[in-house]
Amino acid sequence: MKVLVLGGAGYIGSHTVYELIDNGHKVVIVDNLETGHLEAVHPKAVFYKGDVRDRSFLNQVFQDEKVDAVIHFAANSLVGESMINPLKYYDNNVCGAKVLLEAMVANGVDKIVFSSTAATYGEPERIPILETDKTEPTNTYGETKLAMEKMFKWTSKAHHLRYVSLRYFNACGAHVSGQIGEAHSPETHLIPLILQVPMGKRSHISIFGDDYDTKDGTCVRDYIHVTDLASAHIKAVEYLMDGKESSIFNLGNGVGFTVKEVIDVARKVTGDEIRAEIAPKRAGDPAKLIASSEKARTVLGWEPKYTDIESIVESAWNWHKNHPNGFERN
Ligand code: UFG
Numbered sequence: 132m133k134v135l136v137l138g139g140a141g142y143i144g145s146h147t148v149y150e151l152i153d154n155g156h157k158v159v160i161v162d163n164l165e166t167g168h169l170e171a172v173h174p175k176a177v178f179y180k181g182d183v184r185d186r187s188f189l190n191q192v193f194q195d196e197k198v199d200a201v202i203h204f205a206a207n208s209l210v211g212e213s214m215i216n217p218l219k220y221y222d223n224n225v226c227g228a229k230v231l232l233e234a235m236v237a238n239g240v241d242k243i244v245f246s247s248t249a250a251t252y253g254e255p256e257r258i259p260i261l262e263t264d265k266t267e268p269t270n271t272y273g274e275t276k277l278a279m280e281k282m283f284k285w286t287s288k289a290h291h292l293r294y295v296s297l298r299y300f301n302a303c304g305a306h307v308s309g310q311i312g313e314a315h316s317p318e319t320h321l322i323p324l325i326l327q328v329p330m331g332k333r334s335h336i337s338i339f340g341d342d343y344d345t346k347d348g349t350c351v352r353d354y355i356h357v358t359d360l361a362s363a364h365i366k367a368v369e370y371l372m373d374g375k376e377s378s379i380f381n382l383g384n385g386v387g388f389t390v391k392e393v394i395d396v397a398r399k400v401t402g403d404e405i406r407a408e409i410a411p412k413r414a415g416d417p418a419k420l421i422a423s424s425e426k427a428r429t430v431l432g433w434e435p436k437y438t439d440i441e442s443i444v445e446s447a448w449n450w451h452k453n454h455p456n457g458f459e460r461n
Pocket residue numbers: 208209210248249250272273300301302319320321322324336337338339340350351352390413416420
């Protein structure tokens with residue numbers, strides 16, 4: 132099949148492109164390179180630099196490339212930034228999705244898989260979290276992703292389009308080839324920040340709060356390898372190609388680790404003492420987020436391969452130690 136990947140130069144997008152091409156599919160990438168990297172674009176993919184909000188550009192791409200389905204990653208995804216600049220998130224995420232849907236409807240493309248997030252749930256009612264649980268985001272980022280889900284839902288009813296929304300928990304790790312990995316600027320995610328300590332890029336890791344109601348007082352998260360996320364996207368496109376109905380799936384390992392446990396794993400993997408300091412809580416951080424991914428397993432037949440946290444941190448370390456400046460020339 133031929134798939135249009137919007138945001139295919141970003142972290143999860145580039146890993147999904149690698150997986151698609153490894154599985155023999157044709158890929159067209161659209162990315163504005165605002166947060167994505169040209170170096171992360173797979174050499175066998177067709178690449179267009181452009182913005183998802185640019186209607187005439189998108190129409191041209193759909194006319195030139197007859198694609199079977201779309202995978203949509205092109206969005207802003209920083210929780211903190213979304214609270215300071217909410218309209219940036221409404222513009223790129225919500226308005227971007229609107230323009231994309233208009234172009235899909237106009238060009239008769241009727242299948243889309245897109246990135247959603249655990250942030251759509253807000254403070255969970257129970258653990259593990261099911262797709263049917265209450266969605267009450269505590270930040271603008273999660274709110275815009277929920278708005279996108281609703282836009283897909285109502286548009287699908289009116290225009291016979293089908294969608295799969297994938298709610299990721301904590302994406303981490305890097306491609307086995309060592310060619311691509313996580314490279315955000317600024318970096319805000321726990322695992323890459325911890326690994327900056329053994330790389331000599333920061334003196335210590337700050338632990339945001341140690342009096343949460345968890346086993347050691349630090350936040351619990353469900354860490355899922357980016358290649359496992361990538362394989363779920365392929366399963367989701369195949370599911371839509373089989374004519375199945377629109378749906379929403381959580382993607383996580385179903386196991387939670389505290390911040391302190393992740394730091395301990397990183398100490399073991401890197402052999403570095405990794406100094407840690409307790410710092411104030413970060414606003415809006417739920418104490419515990421763990422996915423139930425039963426639905427993705429049973430309906431999509433998805434099976435994560437990186438099920439232990441050590442192999443996940445090892446794969447991240449393999450990328451970061453060889454690319455201390457991400458995709459910039461070292
Ligand atoms: N943390 C620290 N110190 C740091 C960075 C993070 O203690 O320097 C803690 C956070 O407080 C949190 C955990 O490590 O408890 C993980 O933090 P990340 O920033 O790596 O990830 P989040 O869980 O905050 O965010 C992830 C995704 C978001 C998504 C969110 C859903 O990255 O896109 O889950 O809640 F919105």
